[in-house]
Amino acid sequence: MADAVTSRESDYSQWYIDVVRKAKLADYSPVRGCMVIRPNGYALWERMKETLDGLFKATGHENFYFPLFIPERFLAREAEHVEGFAKECAVVTHSRLTLNEEDELIPDPESKLEENLIVRPTSETIIWNTYADWIQSYRDLPLLYNQWANVVRWEMRTRLFLRTMEFLWQEGHTAHASKEEAVEEAERMLDVYATFAEDYMAIPVVRGRKTASERFAGAVDTLCIEALMQDGKALQAGTSHFLGQNFAKAFDCTYTDENNEEQYVWATSWGVSTRLIGALIMTHSDDQGLVLPPKLARDQVVIVPIYFNDEQRTQVLEEAQRIQQELDDADIRVKLDADDNQKPGWKFNEYELQGVPLRIGIGPRDIENDNVELARRDTREKNIVPQDGLVARIQDTLTDIQDGLFQQALERREAHTTTVDSYDAFKDVIENEGGFVKAHWDGTEATEARIQDETGATIRCIPFDRDDEPGEDMLTGEHSEGRVLFAKAY
RNA sequence: CGGGGCGUGGCGCAGUCCGGUUAGCGCACCUGCUUUGGGAGCAGGGGGUCGCCGGUUCAAAUCCGGCCGCCCCGACCA
Structure with a gap:
């Protein structure tokens, strides 16, 4: 074959790039770290979008749209949120260009903005600023909204679909009168993601909860679905956050309850992105190129x-x-x-x-x-x-074909999920075999950080369906409530 | 942010070490004929300020200095 893709065995990373480019899913763009999504790639995204949108509507959500620009001061309102995103924001400082003495185009100093605008890396802040206006009474709740949008995160290292500086996604933002209802919403939407991944994308996923260090900036609890790629690395395929009252407090969003008492609103947010296309490729494709599950193929x-x-x-x-x-x-x-x-x-x-x-x-x-x-x-x-x-x-x-792809991926995941009880065994598996590793962890950030430091593996999640099996941390020997899922990750 | 690689028709590359006809090859493109069950053949044709700026030289894709850009690999992140 004249135009063969690089084999997975010889160079997995190059194989991935070859598949993306030769299947005409995306091209590099003149802008570093950004990509052009070609019709074949966009058709895939459209089908994902249509399907997910239907699932969102079926669970009572409506779409809306918020601005691309976020006033700088908004981002500063929620402490953890700023800390998480400050390092990767594109900042708009001027409103026009002008020619200087050398005839070069420069931002017109005259046009410097009074307040910088941030290109949204996510929209919690601007949305909660508005929710504060929309919500007065418990009768206004819940708010179940979603937006399909592009976002920008200024990344050091990019990879087509998996991590680009601009990407397409959906972000759901809901507001609730009670903690229970918000928690339930976050769980429901994670379930929607899991269903979508498994039933449409034919990608088996592990549902679970992130540890504190992997949590979304500003969330109380982050739920996730994790998938295992063919090279043994894990990929976070979707997240759903219980935000508690963090954003409500930051944006002074309160409601009056049935007893005429003022309460802070409870929140969730959840999202999946064009990254799923990367997950799809790395789950099913082979050395002949792209393999698509029939439910998502534009042409079956x-x-x-x-x-x-x-x-x-x-x-x-x-x-x-x-x-x-x-x-x-x-x-x-x-x-x-x-x-x-x-x-x-x-x-x-x-x-x-x-x-x-x-x-x-x-x-x-x-x-x-x-x-x-x-x-x-x-x-x-x-x-x-x-x-x-x-x-x-x-x-x-x-x-x-649809069932076979799922089954094959599931079997591969099972075959590459290892249970270990000693740190030596853990290091050996992570180093030589990859895949998911189930091991005991004492629940401390220090231990988690040390393991990542020494092995490159992170805790992907605390699975919902883990066995009730207390034990001892493989590293420290301290008490562990149950096994967590480790892997090297994208 | 560190390490590596690359910049030459649309794409992939050779040529650069050791300066010297008109910058070459494959694919793609255009025209024609023959073809069509696993990336067709032949003939003809079009398309390049060799990333940018400066220097050395009779002469620069090639040597020297500077700059820019992109990709890959690692640390941080959907």
Whole structure:
């Protein structure tokens, strides 16, 4: 193959970049650390967005939109929040450009802003500033809102989709009258994320709680879903935060309860980003390129016509169009590639690189025998199958691919999840095998920091479903309430 | 922020060490014919201020000085 991607074994990092670029998901942009999301990549994001948006609406949320710019003083209001984000903010200081004596374009000193504006790294502050106006009474609660937006975090080190300076995401921001209700909301939305990851993206995830050091800046509690990539590194795929009354207090957001008493509002926020595309790639794709789960593929089936002369071309295309129509009628997303400029062989390779789950090849031979050639992207199996019953067969196969991808990822995760009881064993697994490691931890930040320092592994989460199994910290021997999940992470 | 790499038609590169015809190759692109079941063949054609600025020289992609940009790898982070 002329345009092969680097193999995962020889250079995982280069493989990832090759997949992104050769599947035409994204390009580098002229701006350092930012990317151009190409139509193939954006189509994926659109499908994710549509699906998630439906799940948000189904759980009672509405969309709104807040400004890209946040007044600098807002960010300063919540102490931990500033501390967490101050290091990575883009700051707008001027409102126009002008030419200097050397004819160079510079920010016009005359136009210096009275107050700097921050390009949002997240929107809690500006939203809670407004919630303070919207909320007076317990009757105004809850507020269940979400926004689809871009945010900017000035990163040192970037990687396509996984960490770029600007990225697309959704951020849900809810306000509640009680702590219980807010906690429940944070849990509900984590569940929505987990469902989405597993049922649509075919990515098995561990649901859990972050330790204090990994918590969102300004949150009381951060819940997360963690996924394991093919190279044995963990990736945080979504977070949901119980914010307590931190932002309500910072922005003086109170309501009057049933007893006419003033109370601070309880809050949550939750988000997933285009980073999920990175997770998708690193979960399912192979050395032939992208592999997409059928539920998220823009094109679930591509039809490649094969012919040797004009007469055959007419005949084959007619047949191909008929099949296309049948599939379309059955709500299968299908593309017929009748482009005359590329040969079938070229198309086969191209659609494999782009991860289209199923390919139908149809040529004179097939027409004669009422067959088509059906090729699966995930297993790379090819079969000659009868046209009779094709729609049902394709529906079944798509389901099979979707389930198979999840199953395969789940098995890989299980195979790369190790339970250890000694620090030596821990270091050995982290160093040589990677993956998730279940081990006892004494619950202190000091121990957590030392482990990270010495091994590079962090506590990904305290899993919700961990066994009730007290023990002793592998490092300090102190009491541990149960095992936590360690891994090296993206 | 440290370490490494790279900057030459749209893309990938060679040429740079050791200065010297008209800057070359593959892919892509355009035209034509033949082709089409796993990245087609032949013929013809178009496209470059060699990242930028300065210096040395009869002569600079090549040597010297400075600057800029991007990518990769590590520490911090969705």
